[in-house]
Each structure stands twice: as C-alpha cells, then as structure tokens.
Amino acid sequence: MKLLLVALSLLMLAGCSKGLSIDRSHPSANHDNRVQFVVLHYTSADEARSLQLLTHGEVSSHYLIGDRSATVYQLVDESQRAWHAGDSQWDGRTWLNSSSIGIEIVNPGYKDTPNGRVWYPYSEAQIQAVIALLKDIVQRNGIAPRNIIGHSDIAPLRKTDPGPMFPWQRLAEQGLGIWPDAQAVARNQARFQVSPPSISWYQQQLARLGYNVVQSGELDVATRHVIAAFQMHFRPQRFDGEPDAQSAAILQALNSR
Template sequence: MSKSLLAGLALAMMLAGCASTPAPAPTPMVDTDAIDRIFSNVPVIDDPAPARRYSPAQGAALERRSGYRVDHSVSSPGQNQRIRFLVLHYTGGDDTAAFRALTGNNVSAHYLVTAAPGEYQNQPVVMQLVDENRRAWHAGVSSWGDRINLNDTSIGIEIVNRGHYPSPDGMVWDPYSRAQIELVTALARDIVDRYHIAPENVLGHSDIAPGRKVDPGPFFPWQRLYEAGVGAWPERHVVTRYQRELSASPLSMAQLQRALGLWGYPVSVTGTYDEPTRKALGAFQMHFRPADTHGNVDVESQAILLALLERYHGLADVRAVHQ
C-alpha cells in the first residue's frame, strides 16, 4: 500500500473520530428514600406531664407578647451590660442644624443638649432622641482598647456647639455654656452610675476616632466632669513625679506607642513617629492637655499618660510600657 493511501486512511479515521457522537453521560442515581427522610416529619411525643397552671396573681406578673407570655421570675447571673462606654460629641452647628442632622436617616445620638437647655421645676431638660436600649449611630468607624464599632456598646451625647471655625485671628473654638455643662454633668453621672461605666471609658469622639474627629474639642471641661464624679483625670502629684523622672530619661517612641495603646488608642508599636501615633497623641492632648494639641511629643504628655495608667490600670501597665 502506498504512503499516500496510508496517510489518507489515517486522516479519514481521525475525522470520523472527531465527528462521531460522544457516548452519553451516565444517569445520576438519586436516593429518593434519603430525600423522603429529609422532608418527612420528625417524631414529636405527647406531653409527659400537664402544663403548669399559673395563678391569677402569678399571671399578672407575666409579660404579654404576641401569642405567648414571658415569666421573668428567674434570672441568670451569666450576663453583663451592653453599655460600656459613654461618648461625648459636639454638633458643629446650631440647634436647627442639630435637629435636622440627628433626626435624619444617617446620624443619631441618644441625647441632645441644646444651646440653651430648657427647665422644668428648676431642673434642666435634655432631649432624648434614641432609647438607651437601642443602638444610635453616633460613633462611626471607631475603636477603644479591644473594642471596635463603639455604636454597639456605647451611649452618645451630642452637645450643640459650633466647634471650630476660621476667623481673622485664625482658627477659633466655641466654648460651652454653664447651663450645658451642668446638664451634661447630671446626665453623664446618671448614665455612668446606672451602667457602671469605668472612668477611662468616658470618652470624646476624638478619642475613639483620632484624626477623623476632634469633638468635643479643647474647650470641653473634662476636669470639671471628673470632679463631679465622671471620667478619668490624673493626680497632679503623680504627674509631677513622672515629669521629674522623664526629664532625665523620656520614653522612647516605642514605649510611648505602647503606653498610648495600653490606654486605649489604636496605635501599633513601630518605633517611628508615624501618622497614627501623631493623631492618637493629639487626641490624648485634646482630652488631658488642651493647651497644645498638635500631637508633638513632650515630657508633660508622657507624664500625664503614665499617671493615668498607674491610677486606672495599675503599675503593671506602667512596667509593661518600659519593657
């Protein structure tokens, strides 16, 4: 047989193979009994004993819900408060702007302290916009310590205040009124007492979102709030002691970052003066040393930070800073 004939036969066989109908795929086997078992009713036994019958007096204490009642007579100790933080803000505008923003669809707060709070029977009146058992949208992207998204675990108080704005003399901050601070103090003290909020967890928006937020600003009187029993503040003699120590041997950048992180700020220990460190230090200064809030490293800020750690966290945290 010639080579050309052989080549032709080989090509014909190849073409015939490509054009042939493929073998049908095997039909999958379905276990219909298994499907029946999935959709069949599971067994339900008859009640082994008659239902407890509540007396009229007992029934009066039950909570009525849709189609059933709730007995609250037994409580489990395995629980804690949802609320762990109190966060203070300013609105950045007047009453009208505050009500418009806080009753819209994007931002809210549990309480609003207006520019001139009302009074009834010689007591100031605060506006409550969200029930405390509901989640208000006041914190945004936020963190403190090991917690993130503080809307979930906080109560937010907004105070009507313009905040900061430019003027011919440079950037100007608005002070708060005496009536506003008296109302904030009474409200905050009540919230802290009812929820047992730790002093170091009474925070400004700037603390939980450093660099992104600056409220309630340098004119908020944190020390006055502390003197009324709300929030954290360092002891002067302890600050003085640390200032003497740090004047001779200030914290390294890594130690400062570790201290800021232990207090609660979201700072990584990099050993370099990076932007997160500057923002966190500026927020710390806004809260505890508002005379200079640029985030510059100085002995006074370091001394205040160590004094706070010693007072509220203990000496173990101070030792951890120096590791």
C-alpha cells in the same frame, strides 16, 4: 371544604403559638450591660439644624443638649443603637455604636481665622446638663469612669470633638471620667525631661489607656494624631501631637492609677 381547611389551619397555628414553653428558672450570672461607654460630641451646627440632622439625617445620638436653654432631648432609646460613633475603637472594642450611649452637645466646634483656629466654648448651662445627664446614665448602667470618652478619643484620625474647650477635668472631679494626679505628673515630668521615653513606650502606654494605636515604634502620622487626641483630652492647652515630657508624665500618671 375550604372553610374546614382554613379552620383547621388556624387551630394548628394557635396550638403552635400556645405550645411554646420557656423555663426561666436558671438565670446565668455570666452577663453584663450592653452599654459600656458614653461618647461625647459637639454638633458643629445650631440647635435647629442639629435636631434636623440627628432625627432625619444619616446620623443619630441618644441625647442632644441644646445651646441657650441647655434642653436635654432624648432622640433614641438607650436600648437601641444610635449612629454616632462610626468607625471607632476604645480599649480593644470596635464600632462603638453597639456598646455606647452617644451625647451630642450643640456647639459650632471651631472656625479657622487668619490668626489660627478658634474653638467655641460651652455654656455653663450645657456643662451642668452634661453632668446631670452623665450621673444618671452612669448610675443606671454602671459605666466605669475611664469609659466616658470623646469622639476624638475613639476616632483620633478623623474627629476632634468635643474639642479642647470641653472641661474634662471638671467632669472627672465629679467622678465622670479620669484625670491625672498633679503631684504624680510633676514627679514623672522631672524624670522624663532627663530621660525621654521611646516612641514604642508612648504607643504601648496609649494602647494601655484605651487608644487604638499601631505599635510601629515610629512617630508616624497616625501616632501623632493619637497623641494629639490624648493631649486634647488631658492637656488641652497644647495638643500638637508632639511626644514631650509633660505628655509622657500625664500618660504615666493615668496608667499608674
């Protein structure tokens, strides 16, 4: 009797699994790619330590670019969510782990010395690898140039990577990011030197570009961090968080594209 009941149960289960019928003849046009952003980082560690942390630690990324040979490691499949962005926001989207591809680059970041902070450069081989990898990712996922960003852009109050030595302008010249037109910046700067914009204007324009900034109308600590992150990306020669005429000119030029 028990054997009969078991046999009947198996038959019922088999029938249930075979009974599912899905009609796929009406595909919706209302969708887009899960991947909307690419976020670039430095690792603050050497290659061996970076691999260890990104594969067995509490963080991860889809790709890691090594140092000497600039080997491109894929650590997480692009269809999966990697843990690289943390508490983050860009263009109104929050917690970007779910909608981004993370690329870590082996680089110590910086060291503090008696003469100030010293930032480490990226090698030519690393930059070439970044460009090749980004071109492949962008082509396959249809990512907009303005959505190729740094960790400091999406988390300006707590992150500085990929730092001021990262060549954003060079990437933008390859269609892998945005960069302001130099003539537009010069025109805007002459105007802003005569009539500086308000802090509210900076906050509005930074938010329009994609940054998460509170519209307080005051030059508070958070706003200074956001301005500094913006400057680090688009004017790496000076990123002191001061809302000067050149920063305003660059911001205006970017938002007028």
